[in-house]
Amino acid sequence: MCGIAGWVSYDRDLTRHQADLDAMTATMACRGPDASGVQLDRHAGLGHRRLAVIDVDGGTQPMAVQTDDGTVTITYSGEAYNFGELRGELRRRGHRFRTRSDTEVVLHGYLEWGEAVAERLNGMYAFAVWDSRVDKLVLIRDRLGVKPLYYYRTDDGVLFGSEPKAILANPLAERAVDLAGIRELVSFTQTPGSAVWCGMNEVLPGGVVTVDRAGLREHRYWTLPSRPHTDDLPTTIANVRSLLRDVVERQLVSDVPRCTLLSGGLDSSAITALAAAKLGERGEKVRSFAVDFTGREDDFVADELRATTDAPYAREVGAHVGSLHESVVLNHRDIADPAVRRAVITARDSPLSLGDMDTSLYLLFQAIRQHSTVALSGESADEVFGGYRWFFQPEAQAAATFPWMAVFVSGAKAQVSDRFNADITAALDLPSYIRDRYAEALTEIERVDGESDHEFRMREMCYLHLTRFVRMLLERKDRVSMAVGLEVRVPFCDHRLVEYVYNTPWSMKTFDGREKSLLRAATADLLPRSVLDRVKAPYPATLDPMYTSALLQQCRDLLATDDPVFNLVDRAYLEGITRESGALPIEIRNGMERVLDLSTWLDIYRPELRF
Known part of the structure; x- marks a missing residue:
């Protein structure tokens, strides 16, 4: 895993812009703490920050091959799990x-097949190839968009990077956000291709961007396909098990210490059990980690989202599969620390965070990084297999909007936009924006012949989750993990598994x-009965009232200033919250987190707000 950056300019001599490439590359030091490299020629500069995972000694980048017609150079982030084949x-x-690196395999794959190399890769990756034989840049991203990649058109070429901050470090990039960017930040739609910052786009998942003297072009080598499913139920379960076993085996390949993230839910437990079985064949034990909070087991109170706490189930799974299990226990001071919030917002390049669930995730990854460089996660199983409760709610199935919005981003539930002043709220017109994005997304979905109305509606819901909702979670997981130099792999995002299950009725x-x-059926023999019967619980949030008290004090301190956040946020809204006493509803606490996040983002990036 790594961070990549670059600049292509057909009217400049980029050999004179070493400092600019160095600055772009340096912004991603946390993504690649092990090595740094920049390669420049007249019209292209490629930068790389390396987190060494495969071929620690031999996989340095940018990597180049000299051909009879010129040099072809790659800067690569991610893993191609089928690089051996x-x-x-x-x-x-x-x-x-x-070398023994997958980077060199991808580079030679480009020499052999050109852009079509992407169709042969299995993995999570984002990379750039500068082909000096034809003065062309090729940007390629994995099918599900696990690894990020952004670009910014200039008057004579393009800037690109794994994260927006790399592009914003170049003097040609405007540090500006308009209403369209704010809408994308707060709408929970994650429109493919959007990047919040004016003039910036993300390479689409499964996308290829080419840049040459004729301009910039984009196409997709993969979209989620609709196909008939002809396997019976026993065969389907057996195929899911076979795919999962193969995926986990591939994703355990590493030359550095690896582990699993184990919450005690079905998803992470299945990955941990499969990893333990595979490593057990070699006489190894899998290491697993979970997050917990001081006093949580003693103080836990079930609510609508979380009927049980994670820790006992994680310990039971660890004992059942023989993992070396460890809980990372956090307290309210750790999670409320403004320095941790600042690190998370810097990592995400965005004020759209999940509050304490992001700061605790950052601290969990920071602790894991002391022991492991690679972690396998159960992320995305809910999107692939249909795990969210709203999949089963008639009102969500019938709603003419994104299903998750019909449940927790609607009606009286607090939204990010509720913090804005009346003028900004009116200008954003989020209901129209969300309605348009929803209608746009539905046009992408193909119906299979003979599919009933209900089956097609459930296909639509699955598609929306696999192309929109999961994108928010994958971005969060990538940014927060790479902020501490931890590579998190997501087996449930293997495109073969995704395609197969998506097309299962x-x-x-x-x-x-x-x-x-x-x-559940595919992994039933691997897991304790308690985990198989457990009702889904989302990533944990702290219940400590001292955390809420810390937020209240930080908001009072903010109100005592002329912070630019109040050009956007209704000051009276925050003043009202700080006058509250006693236990506060979760949406009120979330509101404080969002305002503090937004203030931090404005302070770090100081964007020009164009509205």
């Missing part, structure tokens, strides 16, 4: 390798009358 195929085609996905029926 591809290396063998390329060797048979006459290619010779100097909803009646099969819920054959036992519960959520994630296929995943």
Whole structure:
């Protein structure tokens, strides 16, 4: 895992802009703490920050191959899990390798197949190739968009980077946000291609961007396909198990210490059990980590979202599969620390965070990084297998909007936009924006012949989660983990598994009358009965009232200033909250977190607000 950056300019001599490339690359030191490299020629500069995972000694970047017609150079982030098979195929085609790295395999794959190399890769990746033979830049991103990649058009080329901050470090990039960017920040839609900052876009998941003297072009080598499903239920369950076993085996490949994230829920427990079984064949034990909070087991009170606390289940799974399990216990001071909030907002380049669930995730990853460089996560299983409660709620199924909005971003529930002043709220017109994005998303979905109305509606809901909702979670996981130099892998995002389960009828996905029926059935022999029967609980939030008290004091301190956040946020809104006493509803606490996050983001980035 790494951070990449670059600049292509057809009217400049970039050999004179070493300092600019160095600055762009340096912004991502946390993504790649092990090494740094910049390569410049007249019209292209590529930068790289390396987190060494495969071939620690030999995989330095940018990496180049000299051909008879010119040099081809790559800067690469991510992992191609099938690089061993591809290396063998390329060797048979006459290619010779100097390293054991997957980067070199992808580079030679480009030499052999051009942009079509993307169609042969299995993994999570974002990379750039500068082909000096034709003065062309190629940007390629993995199918599900696990790894980020952004670009910014200039008058004579393009800037690109793993994160917006890399692009914003170049003097050509305007540090500006308009109403369209704010809408994207607060609408919970995650429109593919959007990047919040004016003039900036993300390379689409499964996308290729090419830049040459004729301009910039973009196409997709992969979109989520609709196909008939012909397997019966036992075959389907067996295929899911086979795919999961293969995915986890591939994603355990590493030359550095690895572990799993284990919450005690079905998703992370399944990954941990599969990893333990595979490593056990080699006489190894898997290491697993969970997050917990001081006093949580003693003080836990079940609510609408969380019927149980994680820690006992995580310990039980650890004992069941024989993992070396450790809980990272956090207290309210750790989570409320403004310095931690600042680190998270810097990592995300955005004020849209999940408050204490982001700061605790950052602290969890920071603790894990002391022991492991790679972690396997259960992220995205809910989107793939249909795990959220709103999948089963008639009002969400019938809603003419994104399903998650019909449940927790609607009506009396607090929204990010509720913090804004009346003028900004009116100008944003979020209901119209969300309605348009929803209608736009539905046009992408293909119906299978003979599919009933209900089955097609559930296909729509699954598609929206796999192309929109999961994008928010993947971005969060990537940014917060890479902020501490931890590579988090997401087995449930393997495109083969995603395609297979997406095209399985909803009646099969819920054959036992519960959520994630296929995943439960496919891993039933690996897990304790308690975990198989456990009702889904989302990532934990702290229940400590001292955390809320700390937020209240920080908001009072903010109100005593002329912070620019009050050009956006209704000051009276925050004043009203700080006069509250006693236990505060979660939406009030979330409101304080969002205002503090927004203030921090404005202080770090000082964007020009164009509205």
